[in-house]
Amino acid sequence: MASTVIGAGITIEGEVTSDEDVVVQGTLRGKLVAKDAVTVEHGGVVEADITSGPVSVAGSVTGNISSNDRVDLQNGAKVVGNVKATRITIADGAQFKGNVDMDV
Amino acid sequence: MATGHATTVIGSSSFVRGRVTGSGDVEIAGRVEGDVTCSGDVLVDAGGLVAANISARRIVIRGAVKGDLTAEDAVILEAGARVVGDLRAPRIAIAQGGLVRGHVQTGAAGAARPRAASAAASRATPSNERVAAKSVARVELAPAKKQAPAPAARAASSGNNHAETRERPKAATRVGPPPPVVPVLKKGTKAVAHHKKR
Known part of the structure; x- marks a missing residue:
């Protein structure tokens, strides 16, 4: 399992940089930069700008999301911030407040 | 995820600059600059590089750490561990091949x-x-x-x-020589006398 996991109950305050997948089940405040996928699971809280590959959100994100791939806001997701991605899906039940910028 | 939801993993190509706090276990195979404080176990894997103080219930080191290690239960340095900093825990184990430079103290955790x-x-x-x-x-x-x-x-x-x-x-x-005993005795007797009078 070559990925980084921020487990439930753990809080990281600062900057996380990764060349691999990042899974957030806990809390991350600061900045998140990943070359690969970022997954914010249900219960995960990210108060940070996310720059990464594909992003999947089922938890809470406060901050701008910038992806060079797709962004999926799943049911139960709560996102406040601007989203920049090539593709984006917002599932039924996802809360979203912000601008969407898709490369057209 | 396979290792359990309470486990936090800092992967080998990940870099965390900042504080890591909370409950649950933390496994570090990448780099961390910033204090790590958690109520569970902390494992610094071979290849892990931590420039921070670590405070946890149990600390197992196979990688490199620059900072103090404080554990409530035990600090275990396995082969390949390189630690520059103080170790403090009720139990401390340093395996053959583990390098330490710093103060090592067994006993209850805590700065005081x-x-x-x-x-x-x-x-x-x-x-x-x-x-x-x-x-x-x-x-x-x-x-x-x-x-x-x-x-x-x-x-x-x-x-x-x-x-x-x-x-x-x-x-x-x-x-x-004990000659001063005499005046001391006088003092004592006086004091006793005073007490009795009062």
């Missing part, structure tokens, strides 16, 4: 512990001596009172250091 321990130790020895001195002094003094109030006899009988310390606890480590 070393001072308290040394203070307790420094207190314990004199008090023990004092107890011993008291018991000796009683034995010595009892016959001395019966015999005579002559200062010479007193001095002779109380030539023993223990007896002197009993009479003058302030100058516990006094070495030398």
Whole structure:
């Protein structure tokens, strides 16, 4: 399992940089930069700008999301911030407040 | 995820700059700059690089750490561990091949512990001596009172250091002739007399 996991109950305050997948089940405040996928699971809280590959959100994100791939806001997701991605899906039940910028 | 939801993993190509706090286990195979504090276990894997203090229930190191390690349960340095910093835990294990540069202290975790321990130790020895001195002094003094109030006899009988310390606890480590015993005795008798009057 070559990925980084921020487990439930753990809080990281600062900057996380990764060349691999990042899974957030806990809390991350600061900045998140990943070359690969970022997954914010249900219960995960990210108060940070996310720059990464594909992003999947089922938890809470406060901050701008910038992806060079797709962004999926799943049911139960709560996102406040601007989203920049090539593709984006917002599932039924996802809360979203912000601008969407898709490369057209 | 396969390792359980409470486990946090900093992967080998990940870099965290900042504080990591909370409950649950933390496994570090990448780089962390910033303090790591958690209630579970912390494992710094081979290849892991931590430039921070680590505080946890149990700390296992196989990689490199620059910072103090404080554990409530145990600090275990396995082969390949390189630690520059102080280790403090009730149990500390350093396997063959583990490198440490720093102060190593077993005992209960906590910054106040070393001072308290040394203070307790420094207190314990004199008090023990004092107890011993008291018991000796009683034995010595009892016959001395019966015999005579002559200062010479007193001095002779109380030539023993223990007896002197009993009479003058302030100058516990006094070495030398005991003539000052006489004025001290006067003081004592006066004080007793005053107390009785009042």
